Structures are given as structure tokens and as C-alpha cells.
Amino acid sequence: MYDLVIHNAKVVTEKGIVEANLAILDGKIANILPVMAECEEPSQLPESKEVIDAKGCYLLPGGVDAHTHLDMPLSNGLKSADDFVSGTIAAAVGGTTTVIDYACQDANGTLMEALTEWKKKAKGACVDYGMHMSIVRADDQTLSEMADMVSQGVTSFKTYLVYDMRLSDEELYRVLERSANLGTIVTVHCENYGVLQYRTKKLLAEGKCEPKYHAVSRPDRCEGEAVNRVLQISAMADMAPVYIVHNTCRESIKCIEESRSMGHPVFAETCPQYLLLDDSKYELEPEECVKYVMSPPLRSKADQHYLWEALKNGTVKVVATDHCPFSLAEKKRGLHNFTEIPNGGTGVEERIPLMYSEGRKHGLSYVEIAKLTATNPAKLFGMYPRKGTIRIGSDADLVLYDPDKTVTITHDILHENVDYTCYEGMTVEGYPVMTLLRGQILAKDGSFTGKMGQGQYVRRDLP
Ligand SMILES: [Zn+2]
Structure with missing residues (x-):
């Protein structure tokens, strides 16, 4: 029975x-x-x-979203709009049954403290969840603790090349080397910090402060350079497996293609916003434009086309969301200074319907879309075959x-705790x-x- x-x-x-x-x-x-x-x-x-x-x-198969930021504090005191309750209710209604979020090491804290804190935040979650561990300080203690994370069921780490939590090349190298040794995988947010900082300063000094200049501060090569650097460093660090999050453009994909063709264990993710939205959003009025301020920013139609091709030819293995919305009022704090706009957008509820609808129009089959949105992330992050497959x-x-069932997406039919989509x-x-x-x-x-x-x-x- x-x-x-x-x-x-x-x-x-x-x-x-x-x-x-x-x-x-x-x-x-x-x-x-x-x-x-x-x-x-x-x-x-x-x-x-x-x-x-x-x-x-x-x-x-229930969707596996390998990139969400629920209940995430920013250094300016803001918090992402969805916590583990509202964010996972939205995930559930939208067809996602597992999320992998990011526990984030405190500047002075240990990895274990971060994991304990994030598991506490996740208590009310309505779908199953795993945690990547964000490393913000690659000292001896942290490197040694990476092994403890594996025994806690955390088999992937997150590193940033930008923001306050960015690692130096030396730190990144050490994390990659240690990860290769443990058999884990390192995920990396790739942008060139020095270049985008300088360009930002210059734009602001020229009075170019509106939301649209956020994208100007960090062009595609800013991402491509960082992806290339990470791939070269991971190859030197014992060929450590690496997963590049939220790829947006040809500049990064072509580096990944080349590394993969040489047999490097390099994996790429993109997100629905980079497949379906483009930089024409930055020509909208500033009040509208703020909704699309995210890092990396939306790119050109040509980049979009390149990303769809990369999904079809297998260079990009995962479509996740980077779900990290803030209320419109919070986004509008930066109407007159783009550096004050909290970065991020919506997606945890929209991803599955968008990908099955738009993916098929772009020639992907149901089976291929299921792999991109469930099976592949489950495999890469150690949940397969328990998750991600039927x-x-x-x-x-x-x-x-x-x-x-034809549906027009509007923010009022969604369950995300934010006043726009x-x-x-x-x-x-x-x-x-x-x-x-x-x-x-x-x-x-x-x-x-x-x-x-x-x-x-x-x-x-x-x-
Ligand atoms: Zn992210």
C-alpha cells in the first residue's frame, strides 16, 4: 500500500x-x-x-536553487527582503523544493559559528535547504575549519573578489588549494575590484551618480578578467574544482569554455535575469532603473544570446537565481548615488516557470531544463540522487x-516579500x-x- x-x-x-x-x-x-x-x-x-x-x-523534479540570499545582512544595516520563511514559501509555490543559501563567516568569527547562526535563521524554512559557507578570511584557523564543514554536510565554499568580504589572490589560492585537498568545490563571485572601484570614483566625481551608472562602473571585461584570473589560479592550485556564480557575458563564458576544453573541473552558473532581461532596463527612469541594479549588472542582447548558446552546448550547467531583493524604498535610497542602492533582484519564485516557458522557446527540452534547474546543481553540490531527479x-x-496554464507574472501574484518583481x-x-x-x-x-x-x-x- x-x-x-x-x-x-x-x-x-x-x-x-x-x-x-x-x-x-x-x-x-x-x-x-x-x-x-x-x-x-x-x-x-x-x-x-x-x-x-x-x-x-x-x-x-522539484527545483534546486543553488544560489539564494535569504535573511542576508548588508554592511549598511539593510537585510534582504525575504527571510527563510517568506523566501521558501515563494520557492515552494514556484516549484523549487530545495535551496542552497550562504552561511557567511563574520569578519572575526569562525565557520562553525556562522553555520550555527544560519541554521538558526533557517528554522522556519518551508522547503529543504543546504548551506554553502562564505569564507571572508583565509587564515590558518579558517583553512583548518574547512574540514569540519565537510563533516557538517557543507561541501562547497563561497568566495568573493569584491565587497568587504573579498579575498586577495593569495587568500583565494589558499582556499582553492585546501578545497582541492578536501574534495570540495569553491564558488566564486568574479569582478575586478580595483577597476570597478576606480571607475566608480571617477563616475561620481564627474557627477554621473544616477542608477544607470552602476552598470557603467563594472563592464563585461571587469567580470571576464576576474573569471580568467580565478581559472588560472585554480589551475595552479592543484586544479581545484571551481564554480563561477552568475555568469552574464561572453567575456566570462569564453574563458570557461577554454578551461573546460582543457579538462579543468570548472562549472558555470547563470541566472534568469541575465537570460531574459538586458541593459535596455538601464535606460528607464531612475525610479524604474533601480529595480535592476545588481552585480554583475544586466548585459547586452548579444551576451544574452551567448548565454542561451552556452546552456545548449553544456558550458553553463546551472540556472540559479541569486535571489536577493530589497524593497523599492530601500533601492531608491540610491536614486542620487548608485553606490547606495542595495544590489540584487527577485527570482526564487519565478525561476521554474520562466525557465520552462522561455527555455522551450529557445529550443531546450523539458529534460534539459530539468537538468539545468534541478539535477545538475544537486550533483555538483552533493545532493544527488536524493534531490534533483525523479x-x-x-x-x-x-x-x-x-x-x-498561461500566467502573466505580476508582483501581486507572487509570495516574495517585496513590492516588485x-x-x-x-x-x-x-x-x-x-x-x-x-x-x-x-x-x-x-x-x-x-x-x-x-x-x-x-x-x-x-x-
Ligand atoms: Zn549572490
Whole structure:
């Protein structure tokens, strides 16, 4: 006797789409029974306490968003708008069942203190979650603690080349070397700090202070240079596996392509905002323009095209969100000085509908989109095959997706705790109509129906 059978779904597995009845027991996928003519009668279904009829719908693996910033404090006293409750409710309704957020080491603190603090913040999470660990100080103690993180289920580290938490090249080298030794992976935010600082100072001195100049301060080569540097340093540091977050442009992708072709373990992420929005947003009135101030900034249409190609040819393996919104009032603090705009945008709820709708228009299949949004991040970050795939034995993290449901995205239909969405007015063809986490229904028809605190911490294995 199963707990639940999802009847007649087009099940999106890694190998292809199968019409099947999917049976769930104790929160796991217990069986995938291809539909045959003789078992289409309900009486022929496997015995189960509950049945969901999924006719006409696809069954997708629950989304894995490997890049969110929930409840994240900035040095200016602001905090990202979504905490682990609102952010994961939004994730659930939008078809994401696991997020990997960033525990962030304090300037004087240890990694263990940071992990404890972030796990406390995440107590109310409604989807499952893992933690990357942000390293802001690569001293002997921190390097030694990296091994303790692995035993805590943290198998990836985050480093920044910009902001207050940036590492020097020497520090980055040491983190990479240590990571290679431990078998973990280092994720890196790549921009050239010196160049963008100088350009910023110069712009402000020239009276070019409006929001649109944020993008001018950090052009594509600022990112490309940093990506290239990280790839060269990781190659020197025992060929340490490295994951470049939020790639936006040709300048960074072409470096990654070259490194990958030489067999370096280099992995690339991009985000829906870089695939679907472009720098024409910076020509809008400053009050509108602030919504799109993020780092790295939106790029040209040509870069967008390059990113879609990189998804198709496998150079970019992951589409995550970098979800880090701030209220419009907070964004508008920098109307007259772009350096005072808190950076970041929305996406945790919009990612799955956007990627399945727009991805298919760009020639990606359901199976390919499932890999980009669930399977690949689960594999890279040590959650596979428990997460990110529909196969027997995996967690029953599932999304029922209606390909015929057309939705116009507006901020008032979303559950993100913020008064705008970067995708206002965009129409998507197809939408998640039900989300299940470990066999429990979390969201239905655009509403959250689960419980606060239902999410669990996922201990990750070495990939
Ligand atoms: Zn980020």
C-alpha cells in the first residue's frame, strides 16, 4: 500500500519523458509504473491511500536553487527582503523544493559559528535547504575549519573578489588549494575590484551618480578578467574544482569554455535575469532603473544570446537565481548615488516557470531544463540522487506542471516579500500547479498550503 500515487503524468526523468503512475511511500519515490492500456482503469492502479490525477500535466523534479540570499545582512544595516520563511514559501509555490543559501563567516568569527547562526535563521524554512559557507578570511584557523564543514554536510565554499568580504589572490589560492585537498568545490563571485572601484570614483566625481551608472562602473571585461584570473589560479592550485556564480557575458563564458576544453573541473552558473532581461532596463527612469541594479549588472542582447548558446552546448550547467531583493524604498535610497542602492533582484519564485516557458522557446527540452534547474546543481553540490531527479529511491520532491496554464507574472501574484518583481508583465506559457516536498503537498494552484518549518537541513556529501 503506497501513501500516494500520481496517476497519468508525463514524468520528466533524466533519460526522457515517460507516461507513468508514480508511487510514493514514506516521502520517497517508491515506483514509476509506465502507463499501459490495461491499467488505466482506476481499479487497476497500485493500491494507495491517496491518488492525484495528473492528466495533461508534466511531473518535474522539484527545483534546486543553488544560489539564494535569504535573511542576508548588508554592511549598511539593510537585510534582504525575504527571510527563510517568506523566501521558501515563494520557492515552494514556484516549484523549487530545495535551496542552497550562504552561511557567511563574520569578519572575526569562525565557520562553525556562522553555520550555527544560519541554521538558526533557517528554522522556519518551508522547503529543504543546504548551506554553502562564505569564507571572508583565509587564515590558518579558517583553512583548518574547512574540514569540519565537510563533516557538517557543507561541501562547497563561497568566495568573493569584491565587497568587504573579498579575498586577495593569495587568500583565494589558499582556499582553492585546501578545497582541492578536501574534495570540495569553491564558488566564486568574479569582478575586478580595483577597476570597478576606480571607475566608480571617477563616475561620481564627474557627477554621473544616477542608477544607470552602476552598470557603467563594472563592464563585461571587469567580470571576464576576474573569471580568467580565478581559472588560472585554480589551475595552479592543484586544479581545484571551481564554480563561477552568475555568469552574464561572453567575456566570462569564453574563458570557461577554454578551461573546460582543457579538462579543468570548472562549472558555470547563470541566472534568469541575465537570460531574459538586458541593459535596455538601464535606460528607464531612475525610479524604474533601480529595480535592476545588481552585480554583475544586466548585459547586452548579444551576451544574452551567448548565454542561451552556452546552456545548449553544456558550458553553463546551472540556472540559479541569486535571489536577493530589497524593497523599492530601500533601492531608491540610491536614486542620487548608485553606490547606495542595495544590489540584487527577485527570482526564487519565478525561476521554474520562466525557465520552462522561455527555455522551450529557445529550443531546450523539458529534460534539459530539468537538468539545468534541478539535477545538475544537486550533483555538483552533493545532493544527488536524493534531490534533483525523479527516480526510485529519491526524495518525492515533485512539481506538477500544467503546460497549458498561461500566467502573466505580476508582483501581486507572487509570495516574495517585496513590492516588485524584475519580471513584471512577462507572460509565461505553463506554470507549476502543485509542489510536493518528500511526498507532502506544499503548494497548490498558486497558494502555499504547507507548514512553516517543514523544510529540513540537507547534509551534503562530497560530489
Ligand atoms: Zn549572490
